[in-house]
Amino acid sequence: MxxxxxxSGVSKKFGSTTALDDxxxxxxxxxxxxxIGPDGAGKTTLFRIITTLLIPDEGVVNVFGTNTVTxxxxxxxxxxxxxxxxxxxxxxxxxxxxxxxxxxxxxTVKENYDLISDIYTHIEPFKKRLxxxxxxxxxxxLALSCALIHKPKLLVLDEPTTGVDAxxxxxxxxxxxxxxxxxxxxIVSTPYMDEATRCDRVALIQAGKILVVDKPEIIQSGxxxxxxxxxxxxxxxxxxxxxxxxxxxxxWPFGDSVxxxxxxxxxxxxxxxxxxxxxISDTVIIETPAGIEDRFLELMNKPE
Amino acid sequence: MMExxxxxxxxLVKKFGSFVANDNLSFDVNRGEIFxxLGANGAGKTTAIRILSxLSRPTSGEVMVAGYDAGKEPEMIKRNIGYMSxxxxxxxxxxxxxxxxxxxGIYGMKLAIIKQxxxxxxxxxxxxxxxxxxxxxxxxxxxxxxAFSVALLHEPRIVFxxxxxxxxxxxxRRQFWEMIYETAAGGITVFVTTHYMDEAExxxxxxxxxxxxxxxxxxxxxxxxxxxxxxVEEVFIKIARPDRIQS
Amino acid sequence: MKRFLGFVKKEFLHxxxxxxxxxxxxxxxxxxxxxxxxxxxxxxxxxxxxxxDLSKDEITRKLTDKITSSGFFKKTEDLVNYSDIDLAxxxxxxxxxxxxxxxxxxxxxxxxxATMNVITDASEPNVATLVxxxxxxxxxxxxxxLSRNSLNGIALVQPEVKMFYNPALKSHFMFVPxxxxxxxxxxxxxxxxxxxxxxxxxxxxxxxxxxxxxxIQIILGKVTPxxxxxxxxxxxxxxxxxxxxxxxxxxxxxxxxLESMLYILMSLSLGILISTVSKTMQQAIFISxxxxxxxxxxxxxxxxxxxxxxVIYQYVSSIIPPKYFITIIKNIMIKGTGILFxxxxxxxxxxxxxxxxxxxxxKFKIRLQ
Numbered sequence: 001m002x003x004x005x006x007x008s009g010v011s012k013k014f015g016s017t018t019a020l021d022d023x024x025x026x027x028x029x030x031x032x033x034x035x036i037g038p039d040g041a042g043k044t045t046l047f048r049i050i051t052t053l054l055i056p057d058e059g060v061v062n063v064f065g066t067n068t069v070t071x072x073x074x075x076x077x078x079x080x081x082x083x084x085x086x087x088x089x090x091x092x093x094x095x096x097x098x099x100x101x102x103x104x105x106x107x108t109v110k111e112n113y114d115l116i117s118d119i120y121t122h123i124e125p126f127k128k129r130l131x132x133x134x135x136x137x138x139x140x141x142l143a144l145s146c147a148l149i150h151k152p153k154l155l156v157l158d159e160p161t162t163g164v165d166a167x168x169x170x171x172x173x174x175x176x177x178x179x180x181x182x183x184x185x186x187i188v189s190t191p192y193m194d195e196a197t198r199c200d201r202v203a204l205i206q207a208g209k210i211l212v213v214d215k216p217e218i219i220q221s222g223x224x225x226x227x228x229x230x231x232x233x234x235x236x237x238x239x240x241x242x243x244x245x246x247x248x249x250x251x252w253p254f255g256d257s258v259x260x261x262x263x264x265x266x267x268x269x270x271x272x273x274x275x276x277x278x279x280i281s282d283t284v285i286i287e288t289p290a291g292i293e294d295r296f297l298e299l300m301n302k303p304e
Numbered sequence: 305m306m307e308x309x310x311x312x313x314x315x316l317v318k319k320f321g322s323f324v325a326n327d328n329l330s331f332d333v334n335r336g337e338i339f340x341x342l343g344a345n346g347a348g349k350t351t352a353i354r355i356l357s358x359l360s361r362p363t364s365g366e367v368m369v370a371g372y373d374a375g376k377e378p379e380m381i382k383r384n385i386g387y388m389s390x391x392x393x394x395x396x397x398x399x400x401x402x403x404x405x406x407x408x409g410i411y412g413m414k415l416a417i418i419k420q421x422x423x424x425x426x427x428x429x430x431x432x433x434x435x436x437x438x439x440x441x442x443x444x445x446x447x448x449x450x451a452f453s454v455a456l457l458h459e460p461r462i463v464f465x466x467x468x469x470x471x472x473x474x475x476x477r478r479q480f481w482e483m484i485y486e487t488a489a490g491g492i493t494v495f496v497t498t499h500y501m502d503e504a505e506x507x508x509x510x511x512x513x514x515x516x517x518x519x520x521x522x523x524x525x526x527x528x529x530x531x532x533x534x535x536v537e538e539v540f541i542k543i544a545r546p547d548r549i550q551s
Numbered sequence: 552m553k554r555f556l557g558f559v560k561k562e563f564l565h566x567x568x569x570x571x572x573x574x575x576x577x578x579x580x581x582x583x584x585x586x587x588x589x590x591x592x593x594x595x596x597x598x599x600x601x602x603x604d605l606s607k608d609e610i611t612r613k614l615t616d617k618i619t620s621s622g623f624f625k626k627t628e629d630l631v632n633y634s635d636i637d638l639a640x641x642x643x644x645x646x647x648x649x650x651x652x653x654x655x656x657x658x659x660x661x662x663x664x665a666t667m668n669v670i671t672d673a674s675e676p677n678v679a680t681l682v683x684x685x686x687x688x689x690x691x692x693x694x695x696x697l698s699r700n701s702l703n704g705i706a707l708v709q710p711e712v713k714m715f716y717n718p719a720l721k722s723h724f725m726f727v728p729x730x731x732x733x734x735x736x737x738x739x740x741x742x743x744x745x746x747x748x749x750x751x752x753x754x755x756x757x758x759x760x761x762x763x764x765x766x767i768q769i770i771l772g773k774v775t776p777x778x779x780x781x782x783x784x785x786x787x788x789x790x791x792x793x794x795x796x797x798x799x800x801x802x803x804x805x806x807x808x809l810e811s812m813l814y815i816l817m818s819l820s821l822g823i824l825i826s827t828v829s830k831t832m833q834q835a836i837f838i839s840x841x842x843x844x845x846x847x848x849x850x851x852x853x854x855x856x857x858x859x860x861x862v863i864y865q866y867v868s869s870i871i872p873p874k875y876f877i878t879i880i881k882n883i884m885i886k887g888t889g890i891l892f893x894x895x896x897x898x899x900x901x902x903x904x905x906x907x908x909x910x911x912x913x914k915f916k917i918r919l920q
Binding site for chain 2: 206
Binding site: 048051052053054055072073076077079081082083084085086087088089090091092096099100101103104105106146147 | 757762764
């Protein structure tokens with residue numbers, strides 16, 4: 001099977017800042033592939049290179065076997081792109097935005113309606129409303145419809161869930177899963193680790209480098225130690241105390257608990273008594289499976 | 305621990321014309337508590353926060369913040385709260401020091417005190433080397449820590465945080481929450497609004513708004529049990545999943 | 552073609568949805584014409600005149616009475632000799648001086664004609680023109696009365712008009728060519744540069760670039776609506792100046808429209824050029840206003856005659872396109888000349904247009920930087 005995207009040795013600098021540093025990866029056809037990393041990690045730069053908008057300083061990106069630099073004209077027909085800020089015309093209505101993007105790509109809304117119907121039905125009741133007056137979630141759905149209207153083979157979504165509430169985000173991911181059956185390859189970027197599990201495969205990206213590429217469950221299981229969730233009402237004191245405990249490797253706040261790794265990978269009475277001596281007596285400790293974020297932290301801390 | 309309440313809201317109603325943005329809200333927030341304030345777009349969150357921070361008056365009901373009445377003494381409220389949002393907090397073209405001085409000046413602090421606190425702040429954050437750097441040259445994580453510390457410069461009793469750790473790397477994020485815990489342990493109330501439910505997991509208690517009403521208020525753990533969910537995100541979706549298309 | 556039309560349709564929607572754009576496109580021209588037209592008053596009443604009567608006979612007294620009782624003029628002072636004239640003007644109240652030559656009355660009776668000099672303060676060209684016209688009319692009237700009474704019937708007062716300060720008498724009609732020149736460059740360059748940078752700012756340009764649209768399609772799609780609207784604007788301004796001020800186009804209207812289209816094209820390509828160097832709408836507006844509007848008002852000959860400018864400004868003036876268009880349009884509208892008299896200016900504008908289009912197509916990026 002042909003790969004949808006093949007990137008090798010991609011680097012890009014802006015002045016003295018390195019946005020991308022020797023990045024290589026492949027995305028298979030019809031995959032939902034996530035790039036997960038904080039703001040400034042290089043996600044947008046990478047997406048702009050994939051969408052032919054930027055030329056890498058070094059390295060090559062091929063999309064469906066076509067080079068993004070030399071074959072940009074050919075590729076632009078097959079890419080649906082949704083940039084970071086939803087690129088909608090605020091002063092045009094929902095319908096007008098969609099029609100415009102359809103004409104620009106030389107098609108009509110009717111022709112590809114089946115592709116967007118799932119998404120568009122959510123906003124169709126408001127088709128006369130100006131895009132500027134839509135809620136974040138609706139803008140997101142409209143922007144997705146616009147990016148899909150020409151039936152692209154590759155859909156590139158740059159932080160589509162930023163600034164959108166949890167309900168809309170969850171609906172959005174459901175829609176992406178449904179697009180799989182239309183044989184569309186989707187790459188999506190997000191700073192939110194918990195969205196990793198909605199992708200087939202993810203790349204964790206940090207400071208212009210890819211830390212790891214794999215299926216989310218494999219990335220999670222790659223966590224090298226046992227992980228314990230420690231709970232107490234006095235979180236601040238708890239973190240301080242855990243860091244003082246000689247067996248501790250890491251102690252990080254994580255949601256309602258503190259995630260702890262220990263040198264000997266096991267909890268014994270000495271930890272409880274240590275904490276009690278530190279004045280924390282309500283401790284509850286359980287072993288917990290590592291999440292993407294735990295693994296990300298571990299990879300970030302790994303010495304080069 | 306002293307259980308005094310720094311925010312007391314009783315039957316808060318805010319109307320814009322015939323539109324009811326806040327429909328009879330009642331809740332308390334304790335001293336030193338980390339309180340998560342959640343809700344979908346348009347649920348009325350922003351309206352409530354504007355009232356709590358003295359920027360807007362309630363239509364009816366009682367709102368006491370830091371001991372002052374939001375209807376009558378909004379100016380006193382403003383002096384006793386701090387605010388930090390991800391989008392706007394620091395002037396990007398000023399240096400670290402200039403930002404701190406400016407902020408202190410805005411709150412009418414005495415120069416000697418501003419200077420002293422600036423030194424303390426730089427020391428505590430390990431920011432000595434950055435004191436004269438322009439904000440836009442700093443990494444996002446450092447900016448965020450600085451913004452938080454600056455929001456605490458005038459020693460407010462409550463600090464409002466808007467999506468405080470959205471988009472930062474996991475390490476910075478943890479360090480930031482440690483700062484929040486430390487602040488809360490020091491008796492300052494931290495009021496967090498966010499779209500990101502994993503941030504909500506860090507809070508002591510959370511409230512979820514829907515359609516102008518508070519529909520859930522408890523510790524994340526209790527809510528998860530009650531709604532048989534494994535994450536706050538699931539709780540949120542179960543509560544706020546609209547059975548109609550929300551506009 | 553369908554893509555292009557879709558694009559143009561979208562641009563028109565932007566324009567008609569935004570009341571501010573509409574005001575800029577249609578409100579400003581109308582306002583400018585009215586302001587320039589009426590700020591210079593169209594009628595005179597009690598305009599101050601001084602009389603230098605070197606004859607002091609019955610006829611000059613009669614004529615003076617006729618002039619001052621007309622309601623148009625009011626006598627400010629009697630002058631004694633020629634050296635008083637300048638001072639009288641400088642005091643500011645006197646708009647014109649009537650001079651009766653020596654032995655005016657006896658000459659008129661003996662020789663059948665005598666000269667009345669009218670000197671006007673043409674630093675206010677509008678007033679000067681009106682004063683001249685009215686005094687001519689009064690003199691003519693007086694002539695008719697005289698001839699009816701006199702025996703030989705050929706007695707004539709010959710008014711001789713001289714103008715101070717602005718001998719060529721740039722009439723207030725001159726503002727119409729200036730306004731057309733200014734409006735067109737402003738609307739075309741400002742609006743195109745703003746509309747393109749707006750897409751950059753809102754991030755929609757990213758999507759357009761990733762689409763199969765070619766740069767030339769994007770550019771043409773952007774400028775077509777403004778090209779059409781600008782032509783409507785020219786017609787609007789011409790019709791208005793004809794209806795309100797009675798200003799006709801003396802030369803060929805077809806030629807005038809063709810020249811205007813060329814100038815519009817030049818302004819549009821300038822707008823695209825501005826958009827390629829600005830990242831934000833603010834920058835585009837700033838460059839358009841400071842870089843185009845000010846030079847057009849100050850240096851194109853619109854308000855201040857180029858020949859009176861310091862040499863260095865004359866050089867600057869010769870590189871700004873509006874200078875040439877003002878010359879063309881004045882020639883066609885006011886003097887009624889044809890292409891033979893304006894082909895040089897036309898070539899200059901054509902050359903500039905080609906240059907700007909060339910640079911902007913080169914500079915228009917098919918990628919982000």
